Amino acid sequence: MKIEMILYASLGKMAPDKMAGTPFQLELDEGALVRHAVKKLNIPDTFPLIIFVNGRHSRLDGILKEGDRLALFPPIAGG
Amino acid sequence: MDKILRIDMGAEGGPRISVSQVGEYAGLGGRALTSAIVSKEVPPLCHALGADNKLVIAPGLLSGSIAANSGRLSVGCKSPLTGGIKESNAGGQASQVLARLGYAAIVLEGKPVEDNTYKIIINKDGARIEVDNSLKMLGNYSTVEKLAKEYGEKPCFITIGPAGEMKLAAASIACTDMEGRPTRHAGRGGVGAVMGSKGVKALVIDDTGAGMRAPKDPEKFKEANRNWVAGLKKHPVTGEGLAAYGTNVLTNVLNEAGGYPTxxxxxxxxxxHTKISGETQAALETERGGLATHGCHRGCVMRCSGVFMDKYGNYLTKQPEYETVWAHGGNCGIDDLDAIAMLDRLDDDYGLDTIEMGATIGVCMEAGLAKFGDAEAAINLIKQVGAGTDLGRILGSGAAITGKVFGVERVPVVKNQALPAYDPRAVHGIGVTYATSPMGADHTAGYAVGANILGIGGKVDPLSPEGQVELSRDLQIATAAVDSTGMCLFIAFAVLDQPETFQALIDMINAFYGLSLTADDVAELGKSVLRNEREFNIKAGFTSAHDRLPGFFYNDALPPHNIKFKVTDAELDRVFSF
Structure with a gap:
């Protein structure tokens, strides 16, 4: 299945075009978890992440489905 | 820091300066002190621009010491925007410098009889006040440039621009940064209008010869500060994230969460969103020879600020903050960082709150005065304020007034103060803070965005009303305490996640003042500040009806989650039951 993947801030360097915030497609097995997408992107699974699936918070064990939008952020804050 | 400098602007024969001991206000700093003085000395029903209001400028308890990030300044008064009590907080050099000169507070009171423009000069030898009508209606940048020619580059300057002189309710007070630029503003609530009503254009503050403030127990203090700095550097946000991308790193995450008000x-x-994000902004700043990392005051280790150059490589403004980029950007449909930076520069120069002005332009666009996305029109509208045209004066009075004048229903204000950059329907916790803070809509009063969106200080589902009252209450209490120390509020990201860093902060206060405060005592300080502020507002006529969001947040569902604000009135009324 294919999902839409977006990496932000310092994670942008893990994206194919090294660009933060540019969506790209990621091919995963049916029933894949967020963890599998993270692994495929070579992000260590101990790295603290803010995870959104379709704009809602998720976790490494969140289940993905075709067409989902998965966005990952490193720890960030501002205000 | 044991004296209070008072200037009675309405004294017979001209302004009169007096210096007294802190007396009954001993042990208070920052917001605790401004709110104590305002709630005790200002009649809650007075006119905010009248003789009875007072403008209180106070460094925090640890300002002027070597404690990292201790340079925040509190400015308090009755707000001409909200009609309630106000503490507006600014970075820059002023807090450290005032504290080193020994002042717990400067209080401007009374009302001048004649239409003169005054400047106040403060140094180790004392204070004096002089008429300087050559400064009249100058922008903050020209004012500071002129003052620096006369007094040199060393002093820091606290100034108002034309908006403050026109006594507009969105007027800010500017403090100069390390480079002497008037970029750090006590923005919210119209504090600049109160300074303008006192006839004071500028404070020139020079701490030459004053030295660092000395702690009661230097060894313990030094050790606590070491732990403090280590804690700030260890946390991924305060140690790295803020420095790399600045506060505007939030654009993408709030957008992703569906809580970016557009x-x-x-x-x-x-x-x-990606055109105006922190990532894009930092890259552009670096490419043009500006700075993506910069501290707003000496002693800051987080350095969330920056320097923005125009496309020719010339200085234009400091790195516009997330709230500014949102207010003048996405909120108005504008995706051009150069236009946003120009709006930031104009706001800083005229002396205007960027949040209030961005929200006001958004209301103008809703009213049809300009099209969403039209950056040139937005710039022209802000220029109207600087020029003091009739339209400009309406806009400079804020979003609530502008909405009334142009018949707009969707006006994002609480207690007449514009909402910042988080939609309460998708970030419920911050909605509770907006609704109930004695300050009016203010994200910094209880930053529930941390637990709602960023996973800092716990995790509370942003789309549900559950747990938001407790979250906002605890944060409002903690924030009132932090605002009293002179510490930058961003220290909270490390303090909330790392108990040992919170302890280091308490250890610093204890070592500095020879106290033995506990975490409970710090919470009690926060509660007492809020009690003072709530009591003032109640006496000023505020009721629970004022602790509500505008109706459209309850009636109109917000895409993409198609959700309304769901915290009940009864729940909101529980926030201050402590």
Whole structure:
């Protein structure tokens, strides 16, 4: 299945075009978890992440489905 | 820091300066002190621009010491925008410098009889006040440039621009940064209008010869500060994240969460978000020879600020903050960082709150005065304020007034103060803070965005009303305490996640003052500040009806989550039951 993947801030360097915030497609097995997408992107699974699936918070064990939008952020804050 | 400098601007024969001991206000700093003085000395029903209001400028408890990030300044008064009590907080050099000169507070009171423009000069030898009508109606940048020619580059300057002189309710007070630029503003609530009503254009503050403030127990203090700095450097946000991308790193995450108010709070996502994100902004600043990392005051280890150059490589403004980029950007449908930076520069120069002005322009666009996305029109509207045209004076009075004048229903204000950059329907916790803070809508009063969106200080589902009252209450209490120390509020990201860093902060206060405060005592300080502020507001006529969001947040669902604000009135009324 294919999902839409977006990496932000310092994670942008893990994206194919090294660009933060540019969506790209990621091919995963049916029933894949967020963890599998993270692994495929070579992000260590101990790295603290803010995870959104379709704009809602998720976790490494969140289940993905075709067409989902998965966005990952490193720890960030501002205000 | 044991004296209070008072200047009675309405004294017979001209302004009269007096210096007294802190007396009954001993042990208070920052917001605790400004709110104590205002609640005790200002009649809550007075006119905010009248003789009875007082402008209180106070460094925090640890300002002027070597404690890292201790340079925040509190400015308090009755607000001409909200009609309630106000503490507006600024960075820059002023807090450290005032504290080193020994002042716990400067209080401007009374009302001048004649239409003169005054400047106040403060140094180790004392204070004096002089008429300087050559400064009249100058922008903050020209004012500071002129003063620096006369007094040199060393002093820091606290100034108002034309908006403050016109006594507009969105007027800010500017403090100069390390480079002497008037970029750090006590923005919220119209504090600049109160300074303008006192006839004071500028404070020139020079701490030459004053030295660092000395702690009671230097060894313990030094050790606590070491732990403090280590804690700030260890946390991924305060140690790295803020420095790399600045506060505007939030654009993408709020957009992703569907809580980024777009087109005057119509949608929760903005198509042009990546064009104005912190990542894009930092890259542009670096490319043009500006700075993506910069501290707003000496002693800051987080360095969330920056320097923005125009496309020719010339200085234009400091790095516009997230709230500014949102207010003038996505909120108005504008995706052009150069235009946003120009709006930031104009706001700083005229002395205007960027949040209030961005929200006001959004309301103008809703009213049809300009089209969403029209950056040139937005710039021209802000220029009207600087020029003091009739329209400009309406806009400079803020979003609530502008909405009334142009018949707009969707006006994002609480207690007449514009909402910042988080839609309460998709970030419920911050909605509780907006509704209930004695300050009016203010994200910094209880930053529930941390636990709602960023996973800092716990995790509370942003889309549900559950747990938001407790979250906002605890944060409002903690924030009132932090605002009293002179510490930058961003220390909270490390303090909330790392108990040992919170302990280091308490250890610093204890070592500095020879106290033995516990975490409970710090919470009690926060509660007492809030009690003072709430009591003032109640006496000023505020009721629970004022602790509510505007109706459209309850009636109109926000895309993409199609959700309304769901915290009940009864729940909101529980926030201050402590």
């Amino acid at each position: 087109h005057n709070f119509t949608w929760g996502r903005f198509e042009g």
